[in-house]
Every structure is written in C-alpha cells, then in structure tokens.
Amino acid sequence: MPATVPDLPAAGTAPRGARFGVVEEPVAPDPVPAAEAARAAGNAVYALQRLRSQGRSGEAHALLCEAVSGPPAWLPALAAELHRAGLGADWSTLLWEAALLPPERLAAVAGALADAGRSEDCEQLLRQGVARPVGELAGACAALHAEGHHREAQALLTAFLRVRTPVDAAHLAAADPQTLIPQLRTAAAAISPALGRDLAHALRVAGLAGA
Template sequence: MTVYQLPVEVSAFAHLLRDMVARLRPGEGWYGVFAGRDPEGLRSCFDGTEILPWDVVESLLQDLGEVGAGPGTARARALHAAAAAAHDRLPGGEEALRERLALMEEERRYAESRSRDLDARLRADPVCADAPLLSGDLAWAQDDHARATARIAELTGRLTRLTAGADGGRGPAWAAAGPPVRTDPEPPPAEPPAPSARKGAAVKRRPRGARYAWTDETEEAQEALPVPELPMAGAAPRGARFGGAEAPPERAPRAVPPEVAEGAARAAGNAVYALRRLRSQGRGGEAHALLCEAAAGPPAWLPALAAELHRAGLGADWATLLWEAASLPPGRLAAVAGALADAGRGQDCDQLLRQGVARPVDELAGACAALRAEGHHREAHALLAAFVRVRPPEDAARLASADPHALVPQLLEAARAVSPARERGLVHALRVAGLAGG
C-alpha cells in the first residue's frame, strides 16, 4: 500500500513505539526475539508504514513490566486503535487487510498442524534424546498458533469496522449464532491464559511462524529515538464541566417498540450462547470477531446484549465490545452512543465516548454533529469534555473550526472546567486559528 503522508494517528502511535523500545534492551525479552527475527518489519512500524500487531505491542509492554490493564496498556491500546483505523482508511487499506487475514489463516493452520505433529512425537517417545528440543519447538508452535488466532481476530475486527458503513439494516450473523438460552445458573468458562515469554534456549532459536507478520530477515537493527510523553486518556470530568453548571442530566430510558425489543432479546440470547460455546472450546479469536460484528450491528440491539452479557458474567466481553465500537465510523459511533443513552445506560455511553476521543478530529466533529442532531446534547457535551482533557489545544481549535458558532463556546466551557491553564491554551489556539478575538 503506497503512502505519501502519514495520518497524525499513525505518527502518534509510531512515536509511542519508539519511546517504548528506547527503554528496552534489544537483545533481551520479547523485544530481543522480534528485533532478531525481523528488524525490517519493526522499522516499518517505527516509521509508520505498517501497524504493529497488538499481540506484539502487548509483549513489548510485558518487557517493560506493564501487566494487565494498567495505564500504559490503556494508553497504548487507545493509540493503537486510532492508528489502525486511520491506516486502514488509506487507499488500498481493505485489500491489504484481506491479504494479511488470508496469510494469518494459513499461519494458524500451519501452527496447528505442527503442534499436533510435535505433540505426537513427544508422546510416542517422551525420553528420547531430542525431547528437550522437541518440547521447545512445541512451545513455539503453540505460541505461533495463539498469536495467529489473536491476529485473525484483530484483522477481522478492523475489516468489519472499515466495511461497516451503512450496512446495518440486515440482521448480523451474531444474532443467529445459536439457540437463545438463559445464562444465569453457571459462570462462563475462563479464557485460556495468554502465552508468556519463554526463556532460555527456546527464545534463542528464533523460530518461524505467526509470531510476527513479516517475512524479511536482515541483520540490521532499528535505532530507536526517545520522544516526549503523549497525553493519556482519563475519566470525563463531572460537576462544573460546563462553566460552573452541572452537566445535562442523563435522559430517562425511552420506550422501545415491542418488535425491536423482541428481536434484541433474541439476538442477545443467541450471542451469549455462542460466546460461551466459543470460550469453552478455547476459540478466543472467533469470540472476539463475534463481538466486533455485534459492535457494527444494529445499535438498538446493543443495550439488550449488554444486559445479557452482564447477567452471564461476561462483563469483560461487553467492555471489549465498547472498545471496538469506539473505532466505528462517526455516524455509527453516535448511533451506538445514542442507543445506550436512550436505554438508560449513561455510564456505558460515557465510557464509549471517552474511548473515542483518540480518533481523527474531523470524525469527532461528525460524531458531535450527529449526536446533537438526534437530541443527545448531554452526550455531545461529554464527548467534548473528554476531548479537551486529553487532546492538545491545537486539536481542539481544529475541531472548533468545523462549527465555530456551536463548538467554540462549548469547548471553552469544557476547558475552563479542566484548569485555567487549559482554558488559556485553548484561547490562544483559537486566536491563532482565527476563531476568537484578540
């Protein structure tokens, strides 16, 4: 895919990567594996021509000691999602995604076949002279399979969001994935643990497979340059976020037509049934793909799905779905936020909007306009409040230029609620942009 100018989101994520690896030792940990395996592939991600698979980012975070859902992980995931979405929208993006997806399918099949073969050989003669070597190879083959599965889910989600558009009129596949069942009586099976870094000889073997998406092998290493810290998303401000006045109250839930409620309940039951079945079979990648499809499906069905997932003890899956929905096109993002607000799920709506502030400024302007057009003024205000907390004043001025009459006063009120310094910075940016008086 030919790229002449990098989107700002891709550049921001590339800066983050360079900052991360500047704090790592090139010959150690997962970074040592990746740097030795494919330095050219890493370089293409550091300069923004490719997007590093999320499983590799997680491994680098592990090298840095960042585990679980810490602030470093949240920040990296937000920037990664925004960069991937912007990269996929470039000319040739859909074709590139489909090609990479086909490659990962082949890698997963190969890793699965190799794992079976190595396991059979070890079972046949567990004390043979080659047993330690075969055990190491088996561990890497299993890691190849896990990474390929994760990348298939990631690529499928990106492709779904890219092609979602206006295709929300027909019922999605996740809505008919299985017979609706009640899921209250028993908890869902646990997700298989993520593969951990393996030390010793196995790491030094530099095996082939799906661990890395590129195939070039050279002996040059990427020189990483430190960059300034980027802002990290935080919680939306409460209270006097709009110039000393309370935020508009959450709207009372709106009545849903019986036929819509019936279809939503049936789809939610089917989706939860399918998710539990996939989890029980260790098919986490396909479960993630189902969540991505649900995020791109009819917005009016999502509140029922949220309720059913929480009833089934699958709250983490709902959080994943909200994360994926934050990268939907602006009209779809606004529709999902509006549906959640109409159903009385204000906290879910606010979380979705906070996660969406990493996307391009022009898309956020479109989302604000769509929310206001549907009467969701509180949600539009929440989006702007989160925006001014985590984005620089120059970005806020660019956002205001989309509709100065409506957005300039709202952005100023939101900035004033954050801090006097933030308000002064925004006033200066607006003056430079010609949107405020001298």
C-alpha cells in the same frame, strides 16, 4: 400450468413485488422490538460462551465485532446479558470496537446506550473514541446533536479536551466554529481555568477568537 409457483407471502399480508403485478415501494424499517433484542442478545451470549469454552477466542472476537455492526438498539440488551453471564470483559471489548466505528455509527451507538440509561457505558465509549482524527470527531458531535443527544456531544468534547492538546481543540473548532467553540469553552472552563486560558490562546492563534 407454470413450471414453478412463486413463493407466497405470509398469511395476512398482501402480495408484493413485480411477480404479483405490484410495484415494490420502499418501506421504512420498524423499530427493533424489545423482545427481538433480548432474544438476539441471549443467542449471542450462548454462542459466545460455547466459543470461549472451546478456546476459540478468535471466533469469539469476530462474534463481538458482528454484534457491533448490528442494530445499535440491540446493544443495551446485549450489555445486560453479558454482565448477567459474567462476561463483562467481553462487553468492554465490544465498546472498544464500537469506538472505532465511523462517526455517524459511533454517535448512533452512544445515543442508544444513553437512551437505555447506560450513561457510564456511553461515556466510556466516547472517551475511547477521542483518539480519532478531529474531523471525524466533529462529525460525531454533529451526528449526536442531530439526534438530540446534546449532553453526549458535550461529554465527547470534555473527554477530548482531557486527552488532546488545545491546538487539537482549535482544529476541531474550525469544523463548525459557531457550534463547537462555545461548547469547547464551556467544557474547558469546567475542567480547569488554566485549560480555558490555553484554549482561548489556541483559538486566537488559529484566528477563531472572534467566531
């Protein structure tokens, strides 16, 4: 008899892995069920309330950062739970932390919020994200388009034009002229005719007017 017995799989599942003589194959992750997201949100808010009541603000902030690094599909449920518990300020903090995420991750969070109907949260996240380098913003736009979130990509460019210079916009456009220049022109014209002219001048100086 062997000295140890391998852990058996859960009932109703086939044994997998080399110890059972089965080669492990990569399996695509399942979408996050709504019930699981709601349960995770409830647990997070309960833990956050305990930490806040004990004055452990540093650990509370760490918990929010951990939530940001989790599945983006969980965040809409967490937003609802935080507001229900009167912790809207913590949700604002979480959005600020999300704005610092890498471009693809930022796009994933924005897309999850948009898909859940939290358009205001999505736009707030995108506004806070426009301070990052233009190369990263170009990556975020590309990621949003790749996921079919064209409206959110346009919102990101509009927020960018409201706080950054036309020269910055020209640098951004250089990352993907064929895609970004028309979108930047549309966004600038919607903000003001003067901004549209300033953007056109910056594109000419950068040699992108004919792109």
